[in-house]
Amino acid sequence: MFNMSRRSFDEKENPKDSRLTLPLSNSTTETGSMQEISDTSSLESQYLNEPNWPRSWQAYACWLGCFFLMFNSWGLVNAYGTFSSYYVGHSLRNNDQLELNLIGSTESFLVLLFSAPVGRLLDAGHFRYVVGTGAFLVPFGMFMLSIAHPNGENALGSYVNIWVTQGFVVGLGMACYFVSSSQIAATWFPNRKGLAVGFVACGASVAGVVYPTMTRYLIDAMGFNDAVRLVATLVALTSLFSLIFATPNPAHTHPRPQSYRKLKTWIDLEAFRNPAFNWFTVAVAFLFFGFYPVFFNLEEWAAVSGYGTRDGSSVPIHLEKADSQSLQTFWLLTIMNGASTIGRLTMAGFSDKTGKLNMHVVSQIISSLLVLVLWTIAGSTSAAIAFCVLFGMFSGAVIGLPPASVANILDCTYNTPSTKHIGHSKLGQWTGMMYSFAAIPSLVGPVVAGHLVTQYSTYITVQIWAGANLMVSAVCMIVARWYLPCYDGERIGDKIAELLGGGECATKGKEPKNSAESDGEKREFSEATTRGGSCFPSGDVSEETLDKENTSARHLSVV
CATH class of the missing domain: 1.20.1250.20 (MFS general substrate transporter like domains)
Structure with missing residues (x-):
């Protein structure tokens, strides 16, 4: 469920590129930052398959x-x-x-x-x-x-x-x-x-x-x-x-603004x-x-x-x-x-x-x-x-x-x-x-x-x-x-709390996952660099709540 809501959020943020993923959400409203940009290229697959050295x-x-x-x-x-x-x-x-x-x-x-x-x-x-x-x-x-x-x-x-x-x-x-x-x-x-x-x-x-x-x-x-x-x-x-x-690189995306007079440009x-x-x-x-x-x-x-x-x-x-x-x-x-x-x-x-x-x-x-x-x-x-x-x-x-x-x-x-x-x-x-x-x-x-x-x-x-x-x-x-999560997706503050004996948030972060979560899903969590919340939601949290948490988590980075 968490994975699905995360994908829905990404599709809402980038409707023009959601055609390359599963259509899990019908909401395709563009954000304000994307309305002013006309992409000359949207070949995101380039960055997935790019060799280490050109x-x-x-x-x-x-x-x-x-x-x-x-x-x-x-x-x-x-x-x-x-x-x-x-x-x-x-x-x-x-x-x-x-x-x-x-x-x-x-x-x-x-x-x-x-x-x-x-x-x-x-x-x-x-x-x-x-x-x-x-x-x-x-x-x-x-x-x-x-x-x-x-x-x-x-x-x-x-x-x-x-x-x-x-x-x-x-x-x-x-x-x-x-x-x-x-x-x-x-x-x-x-x-x-x-x-x-x-x-x-x-x-x-x-x-x-x-x-x-x-x-x-x-x-x-x-x-x-x-x-x-x-x-x-x-x-x-x-x-x-x-x-x-x-x-x-000719394959690099060059988003051109519709107007150079606007501040957001x-x-x-x-x-x-x-x-x-x-x-x-x-x-x-x-x-x-x-x-x-x-x-x-x-x-x-x-x-x-x-x-x-x-x-x-x-x-x-x-x-x-x-x-x-x-x-x-x-x-x-x-x-x-x-x-x-x-x-x-x-x-x-x-x-x-x-x-x-x-x-x-x-x-x-x-x-x-x-x-x-x-x-x-x-x-x-x-x-x-x-x-x-x-x-x-x-x-x-x-x-x-x-x-x-x-x-x-x-x-x-x-x-x-x-x-x-x-x-x-x-x-x-x-x-x-x-x-x-x-x-x-x-x-x-x-x-x-x-x-x-x-x-x-x-x-x-x-x-x-x-x-x-x-x-x-x-x-x-x-x-x-x-503010940046580590490679495993866990924030430094949570790691320190665990080392010092843990607290409520650290305990929640260690809640066992239910049987529906496969090993592949766990691996995806560890690679999800936007996972930065101090406490992780339980399995019965509503999808709307998860979307809100995902929205704030997008603004965190990982090394």
Whole structure:
């Protein structure tokens, strides 16, 4: 009876696809969220029979193209610390750290702010226009930076011109790349989303190695402006590759809205009725409060602490005596991004086995402890390098796993054969909504950190600010995980109650099933990822009551 009512509910939610299941219910009224969508494809059987690894070369060419999309979005953001270190010693030496951080945080703000509309446009199939816009703006902004920046090594530059070109124009182009990279790649790898998104996320950390090293050596060889022009050339070539090959799987569903003027086209209210998604979104917001202050201020912290050296005529606070083993500061950022590549790839691969959110929680806790403990007590160049390696590894998973975690939540929310393709089609929108919510924190976080440095003339303030926000993010992820059932369909709270002696709910959950329930039905219960109620209904509960419980249970997810 419970199984039949569950199927009836799914058919009511998705009448157009109920033709592929038994007609157990005659009620085919569409929900509001589905009335505005015209599916271009409803081949949910694709996701049931999809091989673990695609057999088409287009899938792997797309994978590399998406890698380059991330390479030229968050990769350039990760490399901004090297640009900031040059500005503070040369062209913008009269500006304080707050203003310098604002250039990088503007990039991250725009990337996140436009994530929701970009994700919805991608869901509707407009990927060519989205990627094409970014392929023009990012190289254009970098080339314009080489013109806006003064030619002389010690000449003062215009802060506004540098902010507009590098912060605003390049940031707008990055906004077209970011969500596109993970969403387009995920359409080719539905059964390996964690690893697929992890490989794409490596583009940011690899760029964080390539761009700082390339920029630093080219500046020494030919000056800042010519160095930026060569960087812009690399950006243009990789962007062209992405424009050609970063195309989604042709079999992927692209629901097109009937009107782009309606709010529900851009915001899926169904997402905000999912408590796990809500808490995870808050966690990502606190993540961006504390994450990029580390990257933007690492080089200057090393310089003023004596663990790194750089050229330039000005520093914001007093320089300590240099360590005998000090090295060029850009190497610290390069080491951190290189270690991040390892973390993004390996932990994303393991997340397919351990669960995306489980891996995310562990990585977030360790990252926050590394900032609060190891970074604050680092007293030598060797300790600074150790922090860069460890934080890079775990923070790589932290910043790379959110799209995979959202995909996991969607897969569990729309988990039946007749609705699974709906979850795939909403990946861009839900991911974009999550990131757009974090736009303001990504703008404010580095600016607050810069103000703390200027106000108190010490980088301990940045360390405490970043670490505290990362820890709060970890707590919010744990709460999100609390709402998700385990693999056997039982919630964590029920398991804890059983371990502690059990209670009324735990007892009800252990009620023996009647003889009508076969082994196959039990197995179906264990795989029913929407089974999340704290107490299970008895066999004589009415079908109407079961439908209500199923409706609320749909909003729970499973690892």
